[in-house]
Amino acid sequence: MSGTSEGQGPAGVAVPGSIRPSVTERHNFGRTASELRDYRAAFNAAQLAMAVVDHRGLVISANEALAALLGTRPTELRDRYAADLIDLASDARTWHAYREVLRGRRSRFRCTRRLKHPDGRALWAEVTVSPVPESGTVLLSVADISDRRELRARLRHLQMHDPVTRLPNRTLFFERLTAALESSPYDQGSTGRIGLCYLDLDGFKAVNDTLGHRVGDRLLAAVATRLAECADAGGPGHGGGHLVARLGGDEFAILVEDSTGTEQLADLARSVLAALQEPFDLAGQRLSVSASIGVVERAVSGTSATGLMQAADTTLYWAKEDGKSRWTLFDPERNAHRMTRQALSSMLRPAVERGEFTLEYQPLVGMADGVTRGVEALVRWNHPQFGTLTPNRFVAIAEEDGSIVQLGQWVLRTACRQARQWQLDHPDVPPLFVSVNVAVRQVWDSDLVADVAEILAETGLPAHLLQLELTESAVMGSAGRPLQALQALSDMGVHIAIDDFGTGYSNLAYLSRLPVSVLKLDGTFVRGFQDEAHANPADETIVQALVELAHRLGLTVTAECVETSGQASRLRRIGCDTGQGWLYSRAVGPDRIAEMLGAGPRPQAAAASG
Template sequence: MAVVDAQGMVVSANDTLGTLLGTTPQALAGSTAADLVDLASDSPTWHAYREVLRGDQPRLTCTRRLKRADGQAVWAQITVTPLAGDAPGLLLSVADISVRRDLQVRLRHLQMHDPVTRLPNRSLFFERLSAALEAEAYGGGTGRIGLCYLDLDGFKAVNDTLGHRVGDRLLAAVAERLTRCAQEAAHPRTGTPLVARLGGDEFALLVEDSTGTEQLADLAESALGALRAPFDLDGRRLSVSASVGVVERHAAGTTPTALVQAADTTLYWAKADGKDRWTLFDPERNAHRMTRQALASTLRPAIDRGEFDLRYQPLVGMEDGRLRGVEALIRWNHPQFGVLAPNRFIALAEEDGSIVPLGRWVLRTACEQARRWQLDHPGEPPIFVSVNVAVRQVWDSDLVADVARTLAETGLAPELLQLELTESAVMGSSGRPLQALQALSDMGVQIAIDDFGTGYSNLAYLSRLPVSVLKLDGSFVRGFQYDARSAEREADRTSPADEVIVEAMVQLAHRLGLSVTAECVETSDQATRLRRIGCDTGQGWLYSRPVPPDRISELLDSPGAGVQAGVGNP
């Protein structure tokens, strides 16, 4: 202890204080108390000390690292209080807390480090990340931050086959290599990246004040290269690879959570793209993922809210140009993203099972509309409606019962309904799917294979399937650009192989008793060639884009119900 006068000077000190500071009590007398215990090193403490000295504050307590006369350091708790009674001055108390402080440091180290790899753990990583982002908010440095989020490929197999003891040793060895990479990547401007284990087999390399994407890409490539070399663990050689998500951006406006989420998403992309690679965060790809999540979460409620409608694309007879049928194509009138085509949400519907109620709605709506056209135009031959069916509808619902009930309730004849399944879904069908297709065919419903020629292409198998229509994939039709008669188009010529292939498929289909529809017919030249080689019906923008039902009604009202090129286009 020491007594301090009203001017802040030490009047006297006891022997214990002299011993603590490595000097004598006599040597302390006359010194400035604030300098003796470092009270002026920060503004808040200095201000509080002056308040106590003036009598405006009853007490000050703080912790300081003091230097003894012999150069050794000691951690001390400083307490300053007014002297008892009316005596002017202060009582300065200095308690040695070095042992307690060391214990706290050791406990914090245990709390903030991973026991297996000795690396900073998730808590310390987020503490450092938060501090780095906060520091950038006050300026200085490059104003940027980077993160490599790394995950071992197939680490679970190591634990499952060799045990957790070997798995832990592998993690420790990985940590050593990553630490070495970070040290080798140390930059005079940005320092050494922080290597942390975030849990399981996930690691992070944090670059504060990063210099740009190239620096992070080099670090990720270095880490992947270091881990590709086999590990020797007690004579057992193990080979592992890793996937890395890389994010580098301005620190301003970034939060720890947002940065790690972006890195985690990018890590998932790296694994999905084939593993053993690094992938850079792509805002557009992330926006698509977020949109996908938003669509998936609102898909089922959208069915109940009536956000879907159908457009209809004409199927035209190649010989006479008459409207033979229409394909029902669904659209989602999303309140946030506008009108969405099927490729934006059908795959999601198949994943979460909502394709079943959505498919039922499409089936009923299309059949009701086809029956309405039939009743409104009794003088014209009725047109059929073609509806796309997903394989999951066959497995997860009683499609046969759904179709039978819909036809009975709408009054539509079975032969006026065509169901389209993709080639990959139909070819090789057995068991329940094949039984369902057979039952539908026996009912009188037409079965069509959509996008034919892009899947199995097992033509011999067609004779065993209850199929009545082949829809040739548009890629074949788009290849119809060969024109040997025009020398001016020499540069635009392509091989006529597609036409030869299509002609062969059409001839075989006809011999099997199947009709053929050509998709994606866009030019009159394509239509002429398809008609010449025997295609029965055509579908494409040459005739019409998908249109609302009233436009189909207009076509049915036209004389002879013929579809001229472009008539149905908006």
């Protein structure tokens, strides 16, 4: 019973040398050894590839699964560095995390590695490294996740590709575009530029509507094939590389990374148009289609995915607006004009309420005596950002968005009030009539007859001192409500003038059925009347015929854009009644017209008083 020496029991368990273990101790000792044998058997038989690794990273033991995975025997893996076996040292981040686990500073580490199987195929493995408690070792496990990864890749492919055309879809396109824009322009081989052809098919909806969606889908698939062929033929080194995607409906995009300039994109767009112009044979259906393409090419630096797509979308719209079946290159100046147009459109209605519009007046002068008979009211927009804008900058926009009704009412009321004020301030001279331009939309979208009657009553201006000008194209096609409105205005005593006559329908026979009293000849005719040496005989013949016809119908004729005395002389000889242009006066403010009226009685007034 005496003595203190100790012995070593099975599996390295310390047993006191002078004390025999009790029955309970012998039972526990046997259970521990048994458990260790069970653990070792489970370790060796496990399907999961595993190895025990010491703090230096050397393999202490490895199971059959790991050996089979690496094409060797378990004993051959002992004392080898685990990091070398499963490629844990290939990148600094993974290597650092692995070392932290070995040193006991990190509880767990997991990564994915691509390994080479002994049969030559590549496999993907999920590697997990975690400490074994109170042992100073770590357990390394390697799970083959190739099937899982392949399934995930298959699902991602389905998620990222269009089922009809098999092309990358909108999601994958924007993922690739974003990555291209985030790449460094200084990478070796990079041009630092990017290009995009954004296209859709002209009239594709008609194919779906007439032949059905099945034929439409076949056509989209066939188009996709031709686009891919064009992209492959025009790729880097003519070896392909451009991404072709279906963005939705009949919209496609070809992304050109590291583009070499606009000429490369132009060549690609031309090849696409040529390829799509060839007929398609689809299960007995022979179809011909065309496409419109917006082309954008620019530096990667400073470009966002949103900005690039907005530019491409705008340019595609231009291609369609310009006639379809063509490609159009993005034009910064044209885009700036469009942006300005949008800005003007958004500010038109508030501008009327803020009083940003003013009127100027251009005299209408009798050709025979040089006497001012009336004035044309011309609206100006004193824009806080763009300065003074003439009607050609904003009237068409106002007609499109409907604000022309509100603006037109303001112009009509202001002009009539001003004409009445001149009449009151200068009672000794014959009153001037005022001519106001009216858009056809004012006739459709408002009660023009009621508006005119109300304004005349409000301002006190006699109806015969108001002249309304409508363009030839608007008047010549008048029927129904517009024609009734013109007739009612004429019956009221208001004069109706056709503006820019000779540039539209020129349906002369229709004049006799319209309540028109004045024709205003377009300035293009007058510009041909430069002088005798440079006269255009055809212009003079046409104008003379128009004047004679108008007079026979009881109409008066006003010549616009009279700039020289030679033009005035020839127009007077032909028989034009009044003239308007810079020869007489530019458009001026109402005070200047008042000064002209106050300078003295005009010839008619002098004759009447005599």
